[in-house]
Amino acid sequence: MTTSSFHSVSFAPGERLMLSFLVTLLILVACVLSTETTMPTQNMSHKERAELREEAREMFYHAYHAYMENAYPADELMPLSCKGRYRGVTPSRGDMDDILGNFSMTLVDTLDTLVLLGDFTEFEHAVKLVIRDVQFDSDIIVSVFETNIRMVGGLLSAHILAEYLQKHADTMHWYKGELLEMSRELGYRLLPAFNTSTGIPHARVNLRLGMKDPLLKKSRETCTACAGTILLEFAALSRLTGDPIFEVRAHAAMDALWKLRHRGSDLMGTVLNVHSGDWVRRDSGVGAGIDSYYEYLFKSYVLLGDDKYLARFNRHYNAVMKYVSEGPMLLDVLMHRPHAKSKNFMDSLLAFWPGLQVLSGDLKPAVQTHEMLYQVMQMHTFIPEAFTVDFQIHWGQHPLRPEFIESTYFLYRATGDHHYLQVGKKALKTLQQHAKVACGYAAVNDVRTRKHEDRMDSFVLSETIKYLFLLFSDPQDLIINVDEFVFTTEAHLLPLSIAQLGNATFSFRQSDEHNVLDFMRTCPSSNKLFPEKVRKPLRNFITGSCPRTTAGKRLSALDFQASNADHLRAVYDMGITMVSVGDRSQGKAKSHEEGEMGLQFMQEMLELTKMQSVNQLAQLQAVAYATDEKAQDWVALMAGPSHFSPELIGDQFVQGDVVLARPLRACDEHLENAEEAKGKVLVAERGDCTFVSKARLAQKVGAAALIVCDNVPGSSGETQPMFAMSGDGKDDVLIPVVFMYSVEFGKLSAVMQRRKQPLRVRVMQMVEFKRWQLAKAQRQNQTATTTQKPDKEL
Ligand code: DMJ
Numbered sequence: 001m002t003t004s005s006f007h008s009v010s011f012a013p014g015e016r017l018m019l020s021f022l023v024t025l026l027i028l029v030a031c032v033l034s035t036e037t038t039m040p041t042q043n044m045s046h047k048e049r050a051e052l053r054e055e056a057r058e059m060f061y062h063a064y065h066a067y068m069e070n071a072y073p074a075d076e077l078m079p080l081s082c083k084g085r086y087r088g089v090t091p092s093r094g095d096m097d098d099i100l101g102n103f104s105m106t107l108v109d110t111l112d113t114l115v116l117l118g119d120f121t122e123f124e125h126a127v128k129l130v131i132r133d134v135q136f137d138s139d140i141i142v143s144v145f146e147t148n149i150r151m152v153g154g155l156l157s158a159h160i161l162a163e164y165l166q167k168h169a170d171t172m173h174w175y176k177g178e179l180l181e182m183s184r185e186l187g188y189r190l191l192p193a194f195n196t197s198t199g200i201p202h203a204r205v206n207l208r209l210g211m212k213d214p215l216l217k218k219s220r221e222t223c224t225a226c227a228g229t230i231l232l233e234f235a236a237l238s239r240l241t242g243d244p245i246f247e248v249r250a251h252a253a254m255d256a257l258w259k260l261r262h263r264g265s266d267l268m269g270t271v272l273n274v275h276s277g278d279w280v281r282r283d284s285g286v287g288a289g290i291d292s293y294y295e296y297l298f299k300s301y302v303l304l305g306d307d308k309y310l311a312r313f314n315r316h317y318n319a320v321m322k323y324v325s326e327g328p329m330l331l332d333v334l335m336h337r338p339h340a341k342s343k344n345f346m347d348s349l350l351a352f353w354p355g356l357q358v359l360s361g362d363l364k365p366a367v368q369t370h371e372m373l374y375q376v377m378q379m380h381t382f383i384p385e386a387f388t389v390d391f392q393i394h395w396g397q398h399p400l401r402p403e404f405i406e407s408t409y410f411l412y413r414a415t416g417d418h419h420y421l422q423v424g425k426k427a428l429k430t431l432q433q434h435a436k437v438a439c440g441y442a443a444v445n446d447v448r449t450r451k452h453e454d455r456m457d458s459f460v461l462s463e464t465i466k467y468l469f470l471l472f473s474d475p476q477d478l479i480i481n482v483d484e485f486v487f488t489t490e491a492h493l494l495p496l497s498i499a500q501l502g503n504a505t506f507s508f509r510q511s512d513e514h515n516v517l518d519f520m521r522t523c524p525s526s527n528k529l530f531p532e533k534v535r536k537p538l539r540n541f542i543t544g545s546c547p548r549t550t551a552g553k554r555l556s557a558l559d560f561q562a563s564n565a566d567h568l569r570a571v572y573d574m575g576i577t578m579v580s581v582g583d584r585s586q587g588k589a590k591s592h593e594e595g596e597m598g599l600q601f602m603q604e605m606l607e608l609t610k611m612q613s614v615n616q617l618a619q620l621q622a623v624a625y626a627t628d629e630k631a632q633d634w635v636a637l638m639a640g641p642s643h644f645s646p647e648l649i650g651d652q653f654v655q656g657d658v659v660l661a662r663p664l665r666a667c668d669e670h671l672e673n674a675e676e677a678k679g680k681v682l683v684a685e686r687g688d689c690t691f692v693s694k695a696r697l698a699q700k701v702g703a704a705a706l707i708v709c710d711n712v713p714g715s716s717g718e719t720q721p722m723f724a725m726s727g728d729g730k731d732d733v734l735i736p737v738v739f740m741y742s743v744e745f746g747k748l749s750a751v752m753q754r755r756k757q758p759l760r761v762r763v764m765q766m767v768e769f770k771r772w773q774l775a776k777a778q779r780q781n782q783t784a785t786t787t788q789k790p791d792k793e794l
Pocket of ligand 1: 149292401402403459463489490491
């Protein structure tokens, strides 16, 4: 995404206002800090930068040709099997496949990158292919959000650029707006999703049947980002076609979302009910589930010049900076209790935030968060999908996402600091070394093992490589002036001049020669904006590879992990003793201050126990089994909960024999041993498809519960934090689903192999298991002389 903040063209009044606003913000911040700036650490020569630009170009063609030659007209390339991924043909990955509509998504998503690369010949060829091959009348349920950002955005941007080339490159004279017609048709196919009582669109729609598909009958939940990332494309669609319906619907959805903010905190949750407007998940951050809602508020203001969106963005922004931002970190809170952190991990999607902060003029926190993310990247090679506040891996996948490179690009454009070129170089070389395969670029299944996945998302071409290419390009290397455009969340280009279009004919205006970069060269010098001063103190923010504990920082109850020895020590120093049977000595605080910290800790613990949904201790699950035939002695293995299945609380448990799914990953439509799985506790291995799709399959075959076991050898709940598996916002899974790391599952598996009979397990809450064991031990002590009664069933 970019705005008019760096070059000036012939601006209309609204645009001029935006330009001056953005520039003023940049100058203000820059002038305040320019007194103590230092020179950048390591400059990059023009030659090296040009070489990297060419390497980014080669990367593009490596991936693009791999897709075109082996996968087109499929939606995606599968880079390991070197073939196309087709919806309904390629084995399903569950709901993850909702992005696929058998409409050649990667090519559509990539069209405008071809223009940025200056490859008009291939662009023209690709546009002809899209017009000839792509059709939308399919009985397929797709994600409204993904179809909008990748397909509608891709078609619109390509249409705009095709007309631009007709005018400025004397080419494509045969083109008569076919892509715009296609985007209009696709827009109409998405519109049924907006027929809700709130005006907030459903998450999914059937391309042919609209909402009449019986599978969509129960549809009611969507994410904030899903509903709030429509306006840029729909406004462009309306203004270019002259049909107001799209823009009207998208504004209504934004208005409805705004009304749902928490009036006290000004924060939004992440999942909501489209009919009632009730929040389903009240976690509030800037990453998964909400990210591009904030982005579209700001960019809607930039593109359309409507002040209300700036005002809304500012309200949310202030709330985020007040409650979510903690130093360079961004940690989810509860929208209605914003002082309570709701997660102890961050997700990689939030890496877009510094880029948005740059555009809104708040450079300092952008530099800080970017620096933190850079260190996470250096520590783990890639930024993992989720990482803890200790910067340990929470979810190790890395699908070659663009967000961090996007922010790097905007920080470079705003500061001119060559540090960001060096960061980009590191990101580029890492992709080359660890993701490049013979047939494109493969996602990384786990950054620890760097094992590849048979997946190359369309955003690799439309965003990741595009932003790398832009980072290493000078404005004169590009055929278009990107500062005349807003980049959508999928990095598609929409011209700022759209603001002036009603039903009028769309036309480009020539840019004048006044260049805001000239101005930035004087005061302040862009080379001296925040280079070392802001970044340097953060260089050691992530210390070594060990989890940080209390050194200088109070351990909060939410961060506390009972399995972490450092945490136990810190808690002991605060005067809190973890009492176990046979050890009833009282803890004594080391010092008065630590005693107070202990009290605060206990208060937080009490607070947390009130909030079952975020209390990790209470959420910890157990897979328990009897060690003897009479079921007298039981042991429990640690397991994690899921966000999408019913929580086992109190004395609830599910009991059944353990059965391994065949195939073990349980990603296909059917299980070979479906009959055997009925009423049992099914085990499926992590990978190939989402947790929730495995759960749906287990439920379909009638399993009583599902255990998902990790696919990373050696992983253990003893050494890494337990997490709750994420779903997709729907609540149709009715059986308990728990996650076991490899070491814990290995123990279970060893017992299974030793037994002649099937192993019977109970899936339950760990706290409840402990309570049960404790009660049993006390009973045994009290009745040592009397006859032991059989253990009471839970
Ligand atoms: C892209 O499709 C878009 O950037 C979206 O807004 C969020 N995620 C992916 C890339 O990570």
